[in-house]
Amino acid sequence: xxxxxxxxxxxxxxxxxxxxxxxxxxxxxxxxxxxxxxxxxxxxxxxxxxxxxxxxxxxxxxxxxxxxxxxxxxxxxxxxxxxxxxxxxxxxxxxxxxxxxxxxxxxxxxxxxxxxxxxxxxxxxxxxxxxxxxxxxxxxxxxxxxxxxxxxxxxxxxxxxxxxxxxxxxxxxxxxxxxxxxxxxxxxxxxxxxxxxxxxxxxxxxxxxxxxxxxxxxxxxxxxxxxxxxxxx
Numbered sequence: 001x002x003x004x005x006x007x008x009x010x011x012x013x014x015x016x017x018x019x020x021x022x023x024x025x026x027x028x029x030x031x032x033x034x035x036x037x038x039x040x041x042x043x044x045x046x047x048x049x050x051x052x053x054x055x056x057x058x059x060x061x062x063x064x065x066x067x068x069x070x071x072x073x074x075x076x077x078x079x080x081x082x083x084x085x086x087x088x089x090x091x092x093x094x095x096x097x098x099x100x101x102x103x104x105x106x107x108x109x110x111x112x113x114x115x116x117x118x119x120x121x122x123x124x125x126x127x128x129x130x131x132x133x134x135x136x137x138x139x140x141x142x143x144x145x146x147x148x149x150x151x152x153x154x155x156x157x158x159x160x161x162x163x164x165x166x167x168x169x170x171x172x173x174x175x176x177x178x179x180x181x182x183x184x185x186x187x188x189x190x191x192x193x194x195x196x197x198x199x200x201x202x203x204x205x206x207x208x209x210x211x212x213x214x215x216x217x218x219x220x221x222x223x224x225x226x227x228x229x230x231x232x233x
Contacts, residue, residue: 003169004084004233005084005085005169006085006164006167006168006170007078007085007169007170007171007172008086008087008164008168008190009087009088009171009172010090010173010174011088011091011176012090012091012173012175012177014176014202014219015071015092015174016066016069016092016094016096017219018071018219019072019096020065020066021066039051040150040151041150041151041152045150049132050132052146053130056146059093059112060112060128060129060130063113066094066096068096068097068100069096069219069220070220070224071175071219071222072099072102073100073101073224074223074224074226074228075088075097075100075102076102077231078227078230078231079104080101081231082231085164087106087164088104088106089186090108090109091108091109093110093111095111095113106156107156108156108158108183109155110148110149110156111148112146112148113125113126114126115130115134115144116144116146117136117143118141118143118144118145119141119143120138120139122138122139123147124136124137126147130144130146155182158182161186165186165190165193166193167193168190168195169196170195170198171187171198172197172199172200172226173186173198173199173201173205174199174201174222175200175201175219176201177205178205179205179206184207187199187211191210196212196213197210197211197212197213198212198214198226200214200215200217200222200226201214201216202218202219204216
């Protein structure tokens, strides 16, 4: 760790599962009762906007019932205390990283507490329900939608993520399935640029073979242990 200056961390559904947010692909996961095509594609929004908006309204409301766990708290501590470059890239649309105190981070798949105007592209903080026909404060259009990257759409801030990966000395993946691209390819990009790679996961991901080291267990245990190692090195 004495040679590590720049760290990029990718977090997925597994880090929030211990806070009570259902995982994307696990049994009884977030999409149970809904085909993905019914709630998370541009076609679904056009076909049944009421269903799509209601689905994300429920997910947004559910954030009030959960709190950050030890893994979120540990990454927030790393954010505060790490003297080098750090970027936490999350695939999650919840706000648990922010509520734990992390600031050097971005949401590549959007945020539940944000609304996107389909006309002018403005993103605005949004709390409570977001019914179809809600008005954009910036341009007056009635095309506000959940600020979620639907399947088939480009994730946010890929340019910034690629730059960070190219500079990283260490890439860490936490609680991800390794099955959703482009995030699943970050480990290979980081290795191409010479970074060490570490996976912290409940079980091996689809891309476990690409990591230099993998540690299996609960994020609430593994992440604080790893952060302690990093900050004491």
